[in-house]
Amino acid sequence: MDIRDLLVRSGDPVLPAVNRLALAQRALRLLPGRGILLSQMPGGVSVSARSAVRGFSGAWAVALSGRSATISLGFVDGLEPILDGKLLSGVDAKGNPLPEGAPRLKLTPEEFTPAGKSWIAIRAETDPETGRILAPKDQPPKLTLVQTKTLFSPEKDTVALHAVALLRRPAKDKQGLGTVHQIAFFDYQHRAAKQEGRWRHFFTPA
Amino acid sequence: MNFLLSRNWNTKVLEPHAQCIARSGARTHVSHSSEGQVIDLTGSALWRHPWFTDPAWNPKQNRWEATVNPGLVNGEDPLVPGAEIDGLDEPGLLDAKALPLHRLRSVPGEEERVDPYFAALGVREPENPFSISALGRVTLDATTREDENPLPPRALVAMDFYLTVARATYEPQVSVVDASGTSGQVVDYSVTFNTDNLRRVGPRARLMQAAKFPAPRIPTFQDRLAGDYQAEGEDRQLVSTVYLLSPPNQLAGEPDATWTPYVRHAIFWNLAHAARNLPPQNAKPQRFQGTGLPLADMLIGPWLALQNELYQKVLNAFNTTSNEGRFWTV
Numbered sequence: 001m002d003i004r005d006l007l008v009r010s011g012d013p014v015l016p017a018v019n020r021l022a023l024a025q026r027a028l029r030l031l032p033g034r035g036i037l038l039s040q041m042p043g044g045v046s047v048s049a050r051s052a053v054r055g056f057s058g059a060w061a062v063a064l065s066g067r068s069a070t071i072s073l074g075f076v077d078g079l080e081p082i083l084d085g086k087l088l089s090g091v092d093a094k095g096n097p098l099p100e101g102a103p104r105l106k107l108t109p110e111e112f113t114p115a116g117k118s119w120i121a122i123r124a125e126t127d128p129e130t131g132r133i134l135a136p137k138d139q140p141p142k143l144t145l146v147q148t149k150t151l152f153s154p155e156k157d158t159v160a161l162h163a164v165a166l167l168r169r170p171a172k173d174k175q176g177l178g179t180v181h182q183i184a185f186f187d188y189q190h191r192a193a194k195q196e197g198r199w200r201h202f203f204t205p206a
Numbered sequence: 207m208n209f210l211l212s213r214n215w216n217t218k219v220l221e222p223h224a225q226c227i228a229r230s231g232a233r234t235h236v237s238h239s240s241e242g243q244v245i246d247l248t249g250s251a252l253w254r255h256p257w258f259t260d261p262a263w264n265p266k267q268n269r270w271e272a273t274v275n276p277g278l279v280n281g282e283d284p285l286v287p288g289a290e291i292d293g294l295d296e297p298g299l300l301d302a303k304a305l306p307l308h309r310l311r312s313v314p315g316e317e318e319r320v321d322p323y324f325a326a327l328g329v330r331e332p333e334n335p336f337s338i339s340a341l342g343r344v345t346l347d348a349t350t351r352e353d354e355n356p357l358p359p360r361a362l363v364a365m366d367f368y369l370t371v372a373r374a375t376y377e378p379q380v381s382v383v384d385a386s387g388t389s390g391q392v393v394d395y396s397v398t399f400n401t402d403n404l405r406r407v408g409p410r411a412r413l414m415q416a417a418k419f420p421a422p423r424i425p426t427f428q429d430r431l432a433g434d435y436q437a438e439g440e441d442r443q444l445v446s447t448v449y450l451l452s453p454p455n456q457l458a459g460e461p462d463a464t465w466t467p468y469v470r471h472a473i474f475w476n477l478a479h480a481a482r483n484l485p486p487q488n489a490k491p492q493r494f495q496g497t498g499l500p501l502a503d504m505l506i507g508p509w510l511a512l513q514n515e516l517y518q519k520v521l522n523a524f525n526t527t528s529n530e531g532r533f534w535t536v
Contacts (some may be wrong), residue, residue, distance in 0.1 A: 024223065025223065028223070028242070031241070032243070032463070033235075033247070038466060051258045183278050184476070
C-alpha cells in the first residue's frame, strides 16, 4: 500500500481518485491474527495482544535430556517418590543436595505402543487390605516413577499407575523418544475402592 | 459549483487515510492485502492451559476457525471427528490443526439469555423469541427494547466444544405383572447391560463441536422406575464456548473478520474419566410385591411415605444400576 498512488494533481478527474481511495480504505480494515484480539467499539478499534506468561510448570514437570528424563518434585498423599533409590528432589535424608543431582528416569524406545505413545507414570504399591500406599516406617514408600506403554493393565490390582506425561513420537520412528505432553500439574491424593473384588485406584489433585 | 482542490485532497482526505496504515511494533507482524491488514503476535512462547481455545479468522478460507490446545483424557488426546488432516480419517487433537467453526447458534436463543457482559457491549434481548438460523446467518428480531440499552445494537453467535466418552449402559426393564387380577400389584424388574456404543465407538474420548452443548440427560427416579428412558451410552463434558460479536449496528450476516471473538472455558486441566463398565451386581431379575395399590400409587408413594419399605427396596436396586461416568481433573 503506497499512499503516493492516491495523490492527485490539478486537473485530474475526481471519480477515479475516489474509486482508488475506496479500494484503499478496504485494505485498511484491521484483521486479527494469532494472539491478537480486535474489539470493534463505537469509539474505534481496540487491539489487544495476549500476555506472554512464561514458565508455568507445576508438579511432575517432565523434561527430556538424551535418553532420560528429569521430573520435577511432586507428592502423593504427602509422600515423595523414590527414583533409582533416591528421593525425587535429589536430596539425601538430611536434606542436603546429592552431588550427582536429582535422579533421572532412564527411557527406552522399546516401551512405546505401535502408535508411538508411551507414558511416564507414578507407580504406587498399595496395601491389599486397606488400599493405601505402602509406606513402612523408617523405609522409603513404595512410590516411584516408571516408563510404561500401558496404563490399564498393571500386573496386580494392588499396583496403581497414574500418568504424569505422555511421550509421543511418529509411528514410523522406532528409536526416538518423541516429544513430551504434560498431563499432571498437581500433587495428588490417592484413594482406592474395592469393586467387583478388585481394587480401583483414583488420583485426585491435592 | 464546488471544486475539490488537489491540495485539499492530498492533505485533508489522504492524511487521515495514511494514519490508518498499521505498522509492526514489538513482537507483532502486520501483513497488508487488498482485504485488510492482519496483525499477528510473533516470537511468543505462551503457556496455555490444556483445552485453551483460540478462535481466529482465516482470510484464505474466509471463515472462522479455532485451535484447541491439546488436552488429554485418561492420558490420551481425544479424537477429532471431521478434522481436516491429510491421510487421517479421525486424527487426534495432537495432530488436528485449526477447526472450522461451522455450527453456530444465535444468542439469545431458546433457553439462553444474553450474558450481562455481552449486554453491556450492546447485545440485546429481543422482546419476541427469534429463530435460530443455520450456518451463522443471524436474523435478529427488529423489535428490541431501545430504552434499556443505549449502545449500538450488536449480534452475537456462539458454538460449543465438548468431549464425549462412550460407556456401557444399564437399562432397567420394568414390567407390571397382573398376578391377582388387579393390574399393577406386582412389578418385575430386570437390568439389561448394553455395551453396543462402547464397542462401536471405543473407549477413547472425542472432541466434538455443536451449536449448543447437549447437556447429559440424567434420568429421574420416575424415569428409572417406569423404565421408559433410553440410556445415552456416553458421558459428555463441555470444553469451551466460542462467541462471535458483530460490529456495532450490524444485526445480520455471516460472521467475518470484523466480528470479535470471545471464549468462555469450562475446563482448564487434563481429565480422567471413569465409568463402571462392568455388569451390574443386581442384574438378575427382581420382583417387588406391592400392597394392592396400582402402579401409579407406587410412583407417588415415596413422597407420601405410604410405602417406604418398598420404595427403599426399589431405590436401592436403582442406585446400583447406574453407569453414568465421571470426569475429574488430574
